[in-house]
Amino acid sequence: CVPPAPRLPAASMSVVEHVREMASAGLHSNVRLLSGLLLTMSGNNPELFSPSQKYQLLVYHADSLFHDKEYRNAVSKYTMALQQKKALSKTSKVRPSTGNAASTPQSQCLPSEIEVKYKMAECYTMLKQDKDAIAILDGIPSRQRTPKINMMLANLYKKAGQERSSVTSYKEVLRQCPLALDAILGLLSLSVKGAEVASMTINVIQSIPNLDWLSVWIKAYAFVHTGDNTRAINTICSLEKKSLLRDNVDLLGSLADLYFRAGDNKNSILKFEQAQMLDPYLIKGMDVYGYLLAREGRLEDVENLGCRLFNISDQHAEPWVVFPKCHSFYSKRYSRALYLGAKAIQLNSNSVQALLLKGAALRNMGRVQEAIIHFREAIRLAPCRLDCYEGLIECYLASNSIREAMVMANNVYKTLGANAQTLTLLATVCLEDPVTQEKAKTLLDKALTQRPDYIKAVVKKAELLSREQKYEDGIALLRNALANQSDCVLHRILGDFLVAVNEYQEAMDQYSIALSLDPNDQKSLEGMQKMEKEESPTDATQEEDVDDMEGSGEEGDLEGSDSEAAQWADQEQWFGMQ
DSSP: OOOOOOOOOGGGSOHHHHHHHHHHTTOHHHHHHHHHHHHHHHHHOTTSSOHHHHHHHHHHHHHHHHHTTOHHHHHHHHHHHHHHHHHHHTOSSOOOOTTOTTOOOGGGSOOOHHHHHHHHHHHHHHTTOHHHHHHHHHTSOGGGOOHHHHHHHHHHHHHHTOHHHHHHHHHHHHHHOTTOHHHHHHHHHTTOOHHHHHHTTHHHHHHSTTOTHHHHHHHHHHHHHTTOHHHHHHHHHHHHTSGGGTTOHHHHHHHHHHHHHTTOHHHHHHHHHHHHHHOTTOOTTHHHHHHHHHHTTOHHHHHHHHHHHHHHOSSSHHHHHHGGGGTTTTTTOHHHHHHHHHHHHHHOTTOHHHHHHHHHHHHHTTOHHHHHHHHHHHHHHOTTOHHHHHHHHHHHHHTTOHHHHHHHHHHHHHHHOSOHHHHHHHHHHHTTSGGGHHHHHHHHHHHHHHOTTOHHHHHHHHHHHHHTTOHHHHHHHHHHHTTSOOOHHHHHHHHHHHHHTTOHHHHHHHHHHHHHHOTTOHHHHHHHHHHHHHHOGGGHHHHHHHHHHHTHHHHHHHHHHHHHHHTTHHHHHHTTOO
């Protein structure tokens, strides 16, 4: 074993070398104090340090500021460092510094100018100044760009909508690092064909053992980004079943998200729970998991999830999105929900659930145009997620912009294909126009033929049957839907229909089941309270007075429950807005 080379005695090191040593050792607070003092000395006596030493001090000081998250100050010091480096490059000879005769040639250990620019770009991104970040990185010649610079540029270009430049940068990352999987996902998200992406990794797959799964992985996520949920699920399941990739948390999380997109909430919850058991500190996707738990009426589990996520980290968007489920929305404290959504977006501007949360809060506060902006951004980030389109269409319907809603629903139908979800979404808009009622009925029948248990389609069909006063048909539809699942909204609507045909006892049972699933369901509670009054003879006179006051309000309760369901009752339940 060869002993390490002896370090230079501290006495023979220059003060700048001491700063460099501390920076390398991660002593950022110490670097900040000493470099700050030395820079002041240099300002008072310009001859004290050479230009190269001043450059180093500025860079090390800026690095310490970056570590302390003082990004504007860091940018200022990095800019000064680059100006110093520019002046240094014009000097053919380095001036000796006072009291530093033992120093080595400074040019051999100067901080990289490319690295300084990268750090500046990082500061700009943290300050939400993406244009400045792109500008500083664009100034680096292509041949000098490292993989991490190209990766940052690709992400920034993508966010700015410069797709062609983004694709070029992602491809450059893969050329340098063919196993950069996030760059692969970036290309697939920009509609680059899976076969083309796979061809960029074929050499490394063939040369390294146990990488044969990568081509299947690329194929799976190509399906994900084209919205082909069924084939994506099947392909990832085939990967997950392989012994070497079994119980991979990322694959389980992707499966959970795909099941959620496909409307299969039970399997989605199952996969999220499996992933969470494997990794108790998992944060990614937990906002969607929280939505599903709230949808199932498991409010205590949602609250526990929120507390657990905050204990893991409050610097991610997910805890702030999950937190409102048992607090702000169920109490209709939309302004608080708005704050929490904004906080989540501040932490992660790419959080789709945070955008949906804030958009829904704005919509319920009557600020529809602002809500539309948030739903459009969610669509840009997740063009294959139907719930983003649902939120936008709800805004159009809330502002009586039926034409815009119809155009959007038709585009979704054409883009994502004719499945139960898109058929139901289109039917929802058609129900708003008396002229297209028959078309809505046809669309809902097609949706229920594909998926008889699809709750949103059942809810919309029940609304249509309620309008036509076909209560017996509605009861049969709801009983069939509830045969293999239990859902608060379906039980409540069945209770409404049973009241309409004077089946009061069973209606009471259905309201009770609905409240057991979601104790905060106000409509079920109102239906039960009304029936209890009707059953009490001593309250008959009082009941008549109440009926006179509310009039068609209770009859509208049946319509209201359906109308609420028409606005995606389960989506609204996620945001606690029922």
